[in-house]
Amino acid sequence: MASTTPDPTIASPRAPKAPPKTSQKPGLLARLFRAKARSGSGLPARKMIQVLVWARRLIQGGTFALFSWLLFHTAFRGSFASADTRVRLPLPVEGFLLADPFVAAMTLLSTHTVYRGLLWSVGLLALTLVVGRVFCGWICPFGTLHHLFGWIFPSRYGKGNKRVESNKTYARQRVKYYLLYFFLAAAVTGSAIGGIFDPICIAVRAIGLAVIPAAQYVATAINALVGLTGVRSLQVASDSGQDFLAGTVWQEKQFYFHQTWLVGSLFIAILFMNRFIPRFWCRVLCPLGAFLGLFARFALFGMEKDHSKCTDCNLCLVHCQGADSPQGGVKWRQDECHMCMNCENACPEDVIKFRFLPNRKSAITTPDTGRRTAIATAAAGAALLPVTRVADVIDANYDHRVIRPPGSVPEKEFLERCIRCAECMKVCPNNALHPAFFESGIEGMWTPILIPRIGYCEHSCVLCGQVCPTGAIQKITEEQKLGVGQKAISIGTAFYDLGRCLPWSMATPCIVCEEFCPTSPKAIWVEEADVPRRLPMASADGGDPKMETVHVQRPHVDPSLCIGCGACEKVCPVQDKPAVYVTSVGESRSKTNVILLENTDYNKS
Amino acid sequence: MPLRDLTRRELIQRLGAAGLVLGSAGAVARARWDHGAGAGPAAIDRAITRDFRLSSAPGDLPELVVAKNDTDPAALVRKAVEALGGMKRFISNQDIVVVKPNIGWDRTPIHAANTNPRVVAEVVRLCYDAGAKHVVVTDASCNEPNRCFQRSGIWKAAYDMGAEVILPATHRFRTMRLKGEVLDEWLVYTPLVNADKVINVPIAKHHNLAKYTAAMKNWYGSLGGRRNRLHQNIDVSIADLAQFIQPTLTIVDATRVLMRNGPQGGNVADAKDMHTVIATTDQVAADAYGCQLIGRTADEIPYLKMGHERGIGTMHWQTLRFKEV
Ligand code: SF4
Numbered sequence: 062m063a064s065t066t067p068d069p070t071i072a073s074p075r076a077p078k079a080p081p082k083t084s085q086k087p088g089l090l091a092r093l094f095r096a097k098a099r100s101g102s103g104l105p106a107r108k109m110i111q112v113l114v115w116a117r118r119l120i121q122g123g124t125f126a127l128f129s130w131l132l133f134h135t136a137f138r139g140s141f142a143s144a145d146t147r148v149r150l151p152l153p154v155e156g157f158l159l160a161d162p163f164v165a166a167m168t169l170l171s172t173h174t175v176y177r178g179l180l181w182s183v184g185l186l187a188l189t190l191v192v193g194r195v196f197c198g199w200i201c202p203f204g205t206l207h208h209l210f211g212w213i214f215p216s217r218y219g220k221g222n223k224r225v226e227s228n229k230t231y232a233r234q235r236v237k238y239y240l241l242y243f244f245l246a247a248a249v250t251g252s253a254i255g256g257i258f259d260p261i262c263i264a265v266r267a268i269g270l271a272v273i274p275a276a277q278y279v280a281t282a283i284n285a286l287v288g289l290t291g292v293r294s295l296q297v298a299s300d301s302g303q304d305f306l307a308g309t310v311w312q313e314k315q316f317y318f319h320q321t322w323l324v325g326s327l328f329i330a331i332l333f334m335n336r337f338i339p340r341f342w343c344r345v346l347c348p349l350g351a352f353l354g355l356f357a358r359f360a361l362f363g364m365e366k367d368h369s370k371c372t373d374c375n376l377c378l379v380h381c382q383g384a385d386s387p388q389g390g391v392k393w394r395q396d397e398c399h400m401c402m403n404c405e406n407a408c409p410e411d412v413i414k415f416r417f418l419p420n421r422k423s424a425i426t427t428p429d430t431g432r433r434t435a436i437a438t439a440a441a442g443a444a445l446l447p448v449t450r451v452a453d454v455i456d457a458n459y460d461h462r463v464i465r466p467p468g469s470v471p472e473k474e475f476l477e478r479c480i481r482c483a484e485c486m487k488v489c490p491n492n493a494l495h496p497a498f499f500e501s502g503i504e505g506m507w508t509p510i511l512i513p514r515i516g517y518c519e520h521s522c523v524l525c526g527q528v529c530p531t532g533a534i535q536k537i538t539e540e541q542k543l544g545v546g547q548k549a550i551s552i553g554t555a556f557y558d559l560g561r562c563l564p565w566s567m568a569t570p571c572i573v574c575e576e577f578c579p580t581s582p583k584a585i586w587v588e589e590a591d592v593p594r595r596l597p598m599a600s601a602d603g604g605d606p607k608m609e610t611v612h613v614q615r616p617h618v619d620p621s622l623c624i625g626c627g628a629c630e631k632v633c634p635v636q637d638k639p640a641v642y643v644t645s646v647g648e649s650r651s652k653t654n655v656i657l658l659e660n661t662d663y664n665k666s
Numbered sequence: 667m668p669l670r671d672l673t674r675r676e677l678i679q680r681l682g683a684a685g686l687v688l689g690s691a692g693a694v695a696r697a698r699w700d701h702g703a704g705a706g707p708a709a710i711d712r713a714i715t716r717d718f719r720l721s722s723a724p725g726d727l728p729e730l731v732v733a734k735n736d737t738d739p740a741a742l743v744r745k746a747v748e749a750l751g752g753m754k755r756f757i758s759n760q761d762i763v764v765v766k767p768n769i770g771w772d773r774t775p776i777h778a779a780n781t782n783p784r785v786v787a788e789v790v791r792l793c794y795d796a797g798a799k800h801v802v803v804t805d806a807s808c809n810e811p812n813r814c815f816q817r818s819g820i821w822k823a824a825y826d827m828g829a830e831v832i833l834p835a836t837h838r839f840r841t842m843r844l845k846g847e848v849l850d851e852w853l854v855y856t857p858l859v860n861a862d863k864v865i866n867v868p869i870a871k872h873h874n875l876a877k878y879t880a881a882m883k884n885w886y887g888s889l890g891g892r893r894n895r896l897h898q899n900i901d902v903s904i905a906d907l908a909q910f911i912q913p914t915l916t917i918v919d920a921t922r923v924l925m926r927n928g929p930q931g932g933n934v935a936d937a938k939d940m941h942t943v944i945a946t947t948d949q950v951a952a953d954a955y956g957c958q959l960i961g962r963t964a965d966e967i968p969y970l971k972m973g974h975e976r977g978i979g980t981m982h983w984q985t986l987r988f989k990e991v
């Protein structure tokens with residue numbers, strides 16, 4: 062077994078073609094000792110390769126840490142900046158997405174433009190053209206997770222010879238190409254829905270919206286338990302632990318996300334698949350991997366094999382990440398290879414060699430996909446949009462709950478751009494943005510909608526636009542949002558449910574909504590009124606309850622001033638179904654979703 | 667009957683195991699049986715109040731001080747506290763002091779919706795000069811706290827003076843029994859009540875529902891949960907809270923006062939420079955005097971009358987030893 066093999070529990074098959082014996086377990090020391098010896102001719106791997114393998118592991122750890130760190134910082138944490146400093150995030154937290162060429166390609170096809178920072182994705186493409194799918198093996202944080210789980214997680218069917226078998230190339234690996242064609246065709250017709258399957262989007266969405274909030278939930282519960290012990294020193298330690306985590310990993314308050322059970326369970330399920338097929342996601346489903354695989358054929362760096370030296374020990378296959386046929390006797394699949402170099406590192410003979418400008422005698426460089434299936438899947442992708450559009454949601458029966466973040470482009474363009482990466486939902490300081498479930502149809506699944514009852518849009522905040530990598534939410538300024546010298550950006554309009562409103566129908570003072578209305582002048586104004594109230598008990602003589610007069614202020618919305626931020630809905634004390642609520646109508650991005658005639662006159666500023 | 671091929675030993679083992687499981691299930695069920703008659707766990711029937719007031723009030727010192735006519739907020743604070751007998755009178759050596767400004771809104775100082783940062787900083791400085799061991803500045807904001815703390819300018823100003831600034835975090839709220847008239851059990855923001863001394867540093871402003879608010883209303887910031895419900899009985903809940911927390915000292919920032927559209931404001935034209943700071947040990951009197959700044963009188967404001975009647979302080983500030991500096 063190779064000295065640098067990460068997992069000493071994987072038995073190394075010594076005899077050619079003989080399955081390793083997993084039943085007989087030598088002691089740890091013996092195994093470690095044996096790991097020093099290599100089977101077959103026992104030629105050690107080139108120093109260069111050993112170094113590269115370790116460099117890869119370091120880079121994998123480093124990029125995963127960087128990814129997590131950026132994700133933890135996809136949140137506004139206050140600073141000592143002066144009162145007038147614009148609130149922006151100091152880090153390019155969406156960096157991994159900007160470097161994602163699948164995202165760039167999708168949005169290029171749907172909008173015919175490459176939005177701002179997405180130009181960085183050309184860099185990743187260039188890297189692929191030089192060294193193949195290095196991104197998958199070395200950089201991708203989601204891939205690293207699968208690498209890790211594939212290593213610590215195999216079932217008893219995933220060890221030894223079974224593992225060798227599972228690491229061979231299978232036809233199922235074509236699926237990711239078909240998915241890619243499907244999503245690219247969907248993009249051509251105007252939907253960036255492929256973001257649902259983009260690995261970086263998945264990592265941000267699942268870790269940001271499910272894993273982190275769940276971890277915080279657990280930590281808070283533990284903290285409460287510690288609080289019950291009544292032991293002062295424990296409580297203080299636990300509180301400062303919480304403070305630390307709130308300042309680094311999550312935030313002061315618990316975040317909740319609409320229907321993220323699905324996001325979370327899919328994430329767990331896909332990680333769990335590593336138990337049966339290592340890196341199932343990367344090999345079978347990942348459209349970004351497929352995209353890079355398409356370009357890997359141009360890579361200048363690759364593998365050469367000397368089949369004659371192969372003893373069929375299959376050591377290369379034990380650690381292969383991409384299932385790309387590194388072993389002797391078959392052709393290497395360049396488009397599948399993650400360039401992890403475990404194979405050359407493990408090979409005890411002199412069969413596998415990575416080098417620049419290799420001969421391609423024993424390499425297949427292009428995906429092994431059937432042309433008809435490819436065309437069929439692309440056609441299916443192109444059919445997606447019409448099929449989802451004739452389902453009513455976008456054109457005919459726009460859902461009032463689809464309140465988009467401020468600065469969003471009009472709905473159809475929005476769907477051309479939004480890759481459902483959840484950056485905006487993660488960054489929103491008020492927990493206002495949520496992944497839509499079916500509110501905007503299947504086509505809008507996991508795009509951001511604002512749910513004011515959970516959190517309202519903070520008046521002076523423009524962070525969601527800052528982090529949006531595709532321009533679905535534009536990078537607006539405070540002046541644009543608040544309407545300094547222009548019309549303020551509105552995302553919807555508030556409505557009163559008079560039958561539930563305390564001053565309107567229960568003769569009880571309230572107007573918390575008016576207090577929180579942030580516009581100036583306020584979009585909520587109050588009408589002073591003296592209203593009758595029936596006392597809740599029979600009168601002294603046993604007759605009908607007496608009446609009294611109460612002074613209340615009854616709130617009204619001025620639809621021309623309301624920006625739809627939802628602060629009123631958030632704070633209304635009528636707990637279950639608030640007496641004031643926001644719907645999307647009146648949003649400034651739409652020319653059709655309007656109430657007031659005056660707002661359809663676009664010549665007026 | 668022959669036991670087929672089951673040995674006696676195995677028979678006993680199996681019966682024993684089944685019996686054991688049944689026995690423990692029964693024991694657990696019995697121990698945790700809710701037979702539907704009892705009430706919930708007995709409530710702790712002790713009202714919790716936090717009284718941080720000094721016990722003595724020397725007769726030669728004023729009880730209500732108003733500092734005026736200085737454009738430097740810090741100088742106004744200094745003058746006012748000096749006239750009350752100096753910070754040393756209120757803060758003992760090694761005290762842990764909590765300073766409670768109003769950091770409720772995502773507004774900058776010019777909007778006068780939050781306490782002026784220079785007033786807060788000066789209070790912190792005076793506390794340290796008087797020998798305080800540790801000064802904490804905190805509030806449970808209405809808008810997003812990070813934004814409120816940063817854009818009010820209070821975070822930096824207080825930090826620069828050496829105070830610990832605590833942001834309101836979920837785990838910092840614990841349910842307490844206030845036993846007020848409308849406030850019974852409520853989530854209380856613990857950093858505010860775990861202290862030796864508490865200094866209330868509100869800002870004077872218009873309030874659309876309560877008319878005028880400053881000192882007594884500032885304790886809304888000590889609550890978590892859905893405090894929006896309190897508006898239905900805003901006067902009683904303000905009185906309840908002022909009874910729950912009685913600060914060592916109240917310093918009202920009226921350097922710039924929000925005259926309209928309170929409590930949030932947002933329009934610079936709604937606020938007016940007044941260059942005034944009120945310092946007192948009587949939070950009711952602080953508001954009774956302060957409401958005049960926006961043209962109100964004490965008897966127009968119900969919570970002042972309630973505070974007066976409950977003995978929290980006096981709404982007739984004229985009866986106090988008064989000094990203007
Ligand atoms: S929805 Fe509003 S509060 Fe949330 S990030 Fe966007 S601008 Fe900020």
Ligand code: SF4
Binds near residue numbers: 485486509
């Ligand atoms: S709108 Fe939100 S989810 Fe969609 S691409 Fe932009 S940041 Fe990502």
Ligand code: SF4
Binds near residue numbers: 563565571575616632
């Ligand atoms: S907060 Fe709700 S109940 Fe209160 S006045 Fe506004 S709409 Fe009515």
